Amino acid sequence: RSGNKASRCYPLPPRCKPDNKVLAEDLKTPDNHVVRDPRLIRLTGIHPFNVEAPLSELFDEGFLTSKDLHYVRNHGLVPKVEDTEIMDWEYTIEGEVENPIRMNLEQLIKDYEQITYPVTLVCAGNRRKEQNVVRKTKGFSWGPAGLSTALWTGVVIGDLLKAARPKRGAKYVCFEGADRLPNGYYGTSIKLNWAMDPNRGVVVAHKMNGEMLAPDHGKPLRIIIPGQIGGRSVKWLKKIIVTREPSDNWYHIYDNRVLPTMISPEMSADLPDTWKDERHAIYDLNTNSATCYPAHDEKLPLGQGLKSYKARGYAYAGGGRRITRVEITLNKGKTWLLANISYPEDEYRLAPEGEELFGGRLDMSWRESCFCWCFWDLDIPVSQLQESDDIMVRAMDDAMMVQPRDMYWSVLGMMNNPWFRVVIHKEGHTLRFEHPTQPALMPGGWMERVKKAGGNLSNGYWGEKLSGEDAATVEEEPAK
Amino acid sequence: RSGNKASRCYPLPPRCKPDNKVLAEDLKTPDNHVVRDPRLIRLTGIHPFNVEAPLSELFDEGFLTSKDLHYVRNHGLVPKVEDTEIMDWEYTIEGEVENPIRMNLEQLIKDYEQITYPVTLVCAGNRRKEQNVVRKTKGFSWGPAGLSTALWTGVVIGDLLKAARPKRGAKYVCFEGADRLPNGYYGTSIKLNWAMDPNRGVVVAHKMNGEMLAPDHGKPLRIIIPGQIGGRSVKWLKKIIVTREPSDNWYHIYDNRVLPTMISPEMSADLPDTWKDERHAIYDLNTNSATCYPAHDEKLPLGQGLKSYKARGYAYAGGGRRITRVEITLNKGKTWLLANISYPEDEYRLAPEGEELFGGRLDMSWRESCFCWCFWDLDIPVSQLQESDDIMVRAMDDAMMVQPRDMYWSVLGMMNNPWFRVVIHKEGHTLRFEHPTQPALMPGGWMERVKKAGGNLSNGYWGEKLSGEDAATVEEEPAK
Numbered sequence: 001r002s003g004n005k006a007s008r009c010y011p012l013p014p015r016c017k018p019d020n021k022v023l024a025e026d027l028k029t030p031d032n033h034v035v036r037d038p039r040l041i042r043l044t045g046i047h048p049f050n051v052e053a054p055l056s057e058l059f060d061e062g063f064l065t066s067k068d069l070h071y072v073r074n075h076g077l078v079p080k081v082e083d084t085e086i087m088d089w090e091y092t093i094e095g096e097v098e099n100p101i102r103m104n105l106e107q108l109i110k111d112y113e114q115i116t117y118p119v120t121l122v123c124a125g126n127r128r129k130e131q132n133v134v135r136k137t138k139g140f141s142w143g144p145a146g147l148s149t150a151l152w153t154g155v156v157i158g159d160l161l162k163a164a165r166p167k168r169g170a171k172y173v174c175f176e177g178a179d180r181l182p183n184g185y186y187g188t189s190i191k192l193n194w195a196m197d198p199n200r201g202v203v204v205a206h207k208m209n210g211e212m213l214a215p216d217h218g219k220p221l222r223i224i225i226p227g228q229i230g231g232r233s234v235k236w237l238k239k240i241i242v243t244r245e246p247s248d249n250w251y252h253i254y255d256n257r258v259l260p261t262m263i264s265p266e267m268s269a270d271l272p273d274t275w276k277d278e279r280h281a282i283y284d285l286n287t288n289s290a291t292c293y294p295a296h297d298e299k300l301p302l303g304q305g306l307k308s309y310k311a312r313g314y315a316y317a318g319g320g321r322r323i324t325r326v327e328i329t330l331n332k333g334k335t336w337l338l339a340n341i342s343y344p345e346d347e348y349r350l351a352p353e354g355e356e357l358f359g360g361r362l363d364m365s366w367r368e369s370c371f372c373w374c375f376w377d378l379d380i381p382v383s384q385l386q387e388s389d390d391i392m393v394r395a396m397d398d399a400m401m402v403q404p405r406d407m408y409w410s411v412l413g414m415m416n417n418p419w420f421r422v423v424i425h426k427e428g429h430t431l432r433f434e435h436p437t438q439p440a441l442m443p444g445g446w447m448e449r450v451k452k453a454g455g456n457l458s459n460g461y462w463g464e465k466l467s468g469e470d471a472a473t474v475e476e477e478p479a480k
Numbered sequence: 481r482s483g484n485k486a487s488r489c490y491p492l493p494p495r496c497k498p499d500n501k502v503l504a505e506d507l508k509t510p511d512n513h514v515v516r517d518p519r520l521i522r523l524t525g526i527h528p529f530n531v532e533a534p535l536s537e538l539f540d541e542g543f544l545t546s547k548d549l550h551y552v553r554n555h556g557l558v559p560k561v562e563d564t565e566i567m568d569w570e571y572t573i574e575g576e577v578e579n580p581i582r583m584n585l586e587q588l589i590k591d592y593e594q595i596t597y598p599v600t601l602v603c604a605g606n607r608r609k610e611q612n613v614v615r616k617t618k619g620f621s622w623g624p625a626g627l628s629t630a631l632w633t634g635v636v637i638g639d640l641l642k643a644a645r646p647k648r649g650a651k652y653v654c655f656e657g658a659d660r661l662p663n664g665y666y667g668t669s670i671k672l673n674w675a676m677d678p679n680r681g682v683v684v685a686h687k688m689n690g691e692m693l694a695p696d697h698g699k700p701l702r703i704i705i706p707g708q709i710g711g712r713s714v715k716w717l718k719k720i721i722v723t724r725e726p727s728d729n730w731y732h733i734y735d736n737r738v739l740p741t742m743i744s745p746e747m748s749a750d751l752p753d754t755w756k757d758e759r760h761a762i763y764d765l766n767t768n769s770a771t772c773y774p775a776h777d778e779k780l781p782l783g784q785g786l787k788s789y790k791a792r793g794y795a796y797a798g799g800g801r802r803i804t805r806v807e808i809t810l811n812k813g814k815t816w817l818l819a820n821i822s823y824p825e826d827e828y829r830l831a832p833e834g835e836e837l838f839g840g841r842l843d844m845s846w847r848e849s850c851f852c853w854c855f856w857d858l859d860i861p862v863s864q865l866q867e868s869d870d871i872m873v874r875a876m877d878d879a880m881m882v883q884p885r886d887m888y889w890s891v892l893g894m895m896n897n898p899w900f901r902v903v904i905h906k907e908g909h910t911l912r913f914e915h916p917t918q919p920a921l922m923p924g925g926w927m928e929r930v931k932k933a934g935g936n937l938s939n940g941y942w943g944e945k946l947s948g949e950d951a952a953t954v955e956e957e958p959a960k
Contacts, residue, residue, distance in 0.1 A: 333940075399879075
């Protein structure tokens with residue numbers, strides 16, 4: 001997957017499937033113009049399109065994800081833009097600026113310096129299914145594949161904002177897309193400070209993995225905000241509005257927030273000030289990790305001379321922070337093993353000076369922040385797996401924060417990041433592995449299983465029965 | 481504690497005790513010239529001077545700490561500098577720079593813009609005593625008062641580095657003090673990137689709370705690095721050295737690191753590459769909190785009509801991040817209550833334009849990062865306290881990372897930040913509160929008590945006996 005020059009030894013995108021087309025189920029929806037990959041798992045029925053790839057397929061693609069398998073989070077229909085209209089796509093930079101700007105994509109490409117670099121986008125709902133099993137949230141059930149990495153090409157937003165000249169007192173930048181929804185166009189905001197900071201790398205992007213954006217990924221223009229949740233990276237970009245206050249867009253206030261854990265769905269219906277409290281808005285990703293191999297339902301035959309098994313997975317942190325260690329426990333946190341970490345993102349930092357990729361400058365040598373996932377692996381002796389009930393993984397970031405044992409449940413079900421637990425079943429001469437959940441309504445996973453059996457899913461128990469606990473007393477979620 | 485103008489409504493420093501003098505115990509040490517406050521608790525015998533204030537006295541001083549009660553971390557003797565020599569104090573900016581600089585303090589004050597702002601310094605060892613009770617580390621026993629806040633006046637280091645013009649390829653800034661120690665002068669480094677970033681606010685400081693630095697705090701010149709552990713803020717500054725690699729100073733490598741938890745003190749003796757791995761070096765503070773009231777051994781009389789008790793404490797995060805919520809549990813994490821948070825640091829942001837304080841510009845309106853501790857409080861019904869075994873507190877930062885239930889033990893005992901637990905004892909018509917530990921070798925606290933009684937201090941147990949566990953089988957740490 002390396003390029004043609006000896007020095008270009010950074011990852012390039014995996015090939016896309018040439019034969020994808022509009023799928024039968026999309027024909028009856030407003031998205032009947034959008035080509036999609038049938039492997040993607042639909043999380044909210046047929047429409048709107050919210051999907052993740054099967055975890056193993058995502059992992060097997062490697063550091064970069066093809067557009068075929070890149071996760072998608074759409075709130076409604078996909079705006080239709082013909083290829084011939086792309087260069088005429090107009091957007092504005094307005095609000096608290098001295099020099100409001102209206103330009104089209106052609107001007108953006110012609111008049112501004114283009115850059116290219118890899119960014120891992122992560123949905124704030126990644127791993128939400130685990131929360132939904134413990135207690136139903138208002139969000140749909142992402143598995144642990146709600147993240148993907150691509151090479152994005154575009155213009156650093158600081159260059160555009162400097163041209164628009166923010167006024168004194170301006171503190172926020174709002175983004176608005178072309179996707180008209182029940183509560184208005186999708187929109188959100190970030191701090192102007194961040195947008196102006198080159199280390200944060202916010203980009204107005206028009207290419208993904210060297211191609212124009214696919215309709216599901218914002219064709220023809222979108223924001224990319226590294227290190228923050230995907231919900232801030234507005235697609236089908238129409239407006240950049242500099243403001244003194246955070247966005248008052250419905251989706252900025254009522255989505256992508258972690259309300260305090262004691263607020264129940266019922267209470268949340270009548271707490272407008274709590275929703276509006278910017279302290280509850282999610283920007284930076286939190287530190288997270290998951291195990292990809294062993295996969296769910298993977299079987300490891302015993303007694304065939306295999307001495308060790310290489311467990312593998314991913315980890316990421318937010319705000320440009322780096323994962324500094326990944327640790328594995330085989331005894332529920334009593335002791336830990338240190339995994340190996342690889343950071344393919346670092347390979348781009350070594351690109352030769354002046355390197356160009358997909359029409360953008362690949363200039364990452366000066367930047368120390370981390371915008372992408374990393375991979376971990378650990379050879380575990382099979383004899384130890386045989387003696388263990390489970391494999392759990394946790395990551396630590398360079399701010400010395402560790403993934404917690406505990407789930408932080410909240411109304412919207414966001415930012416779920418407790419230790420990721422894979423159960424080991426001994427079945428005759430085989431070990432069978434079981435992930436916590438399967439995405440969407442797909443059955444499977446130890447969490448649903450132990451919940452049905454009346455086990456205790458509270459923090460720190462992982463489904464063990466409490467002494468004296470009667471399985472019959474565990475309440476089932478009422479069916480709706 | 482407000483100033484004399486109506487608009488100056490930010491905290492000013494508490495008064496110092498006028499009658500402090502050189503203490504008898506210091507007369508026989510090389511620090512026989514240093515005036516100190518007798519209330520400070522010595523953590524490493526008489527010398528070197530490593531102290532924290534009694535937690536209640538620290539908290540009672542409010543947002544800013546007087547120099548009398550500010551914690552001190554000295555590795556050896558305090559360099560002696562006469563008042564008359566201060567302005568002649570020379571330091572250099574050297575290494576990978578186009579324009580090496582040697583200047584004295586007089587020039588630093590005369591030739592560069594002076595700024596003043598509040599910064600909370602925190603020792604990486606804050607709360608280490610709790611770790612030492614679980615398993616002895618190589619570090620001495622800080623209680624939860626290893627932090628203090630002061631107004632620092634000096635020059636933003638970016639201004640100085642710009643004048644010195646770092647060469648291409650330079651990536652780090654090393655600092656070296658005048659304190660000669662068994663392994664050379666104390667020194668460490670941070671990233672050049674951070675030093676050049678105005679949002680990070682690194683300062684070369686010569687005043688603390690409006691006075692020249694006290695000998696224990698770096699007289700006459702030191703570094704102040706907001707949001708990072710105190711160990712990077714080198715005192716008695718002599719050299720700023722721009723480099724391509726991190727500092728190779730002994731103290732940079734063998735202090736202020738969190739080695740992976742599975743590395744025992746014995747193993748660590750023979751792992752030079754592990755020590756040198758920069759991923760283990762601590763820079764940003766991690767998110768932490770503690771309860772100050774109820775204080776250790778505080779008694780709450782019952783049946784006198786008191787309906788509720790106001791619990792109070794502090795919290796902080798690292799790297800400029802903000803504490804966005806503080807939560808209290810009275811049932812070991814099953815449910816949580818939301819505490820109130822106050823951020824006195826915000827009051828400085830509202831200072832009028834052009835405001836000067838102690839000869840420095842107080843210009844914080846543009847900065848959104850948080851460099852200081854905040855305070856939390858919560859009114860808890862006394863009836864609930866009566867029914868609870870303990871009060872535990874945890875904080876969340878704006879990167880949505882929460883303090884963990886689990887302690888991360890490591891060889892040096894650093895960055896301890898699990899939920900802070902205060903035990904509630906019911907004694908007749910009184911509730912008595914018990915903190916986890918007392919600093920240094922001071923006896924007291926539930927952790928030592930339950931350890932002696934054979935209780936289980938492993939993560940998630942807080943001293944409860946395991947079913948079937950025999951107290952007699954718990955091993956005592958062998959006496960040395």
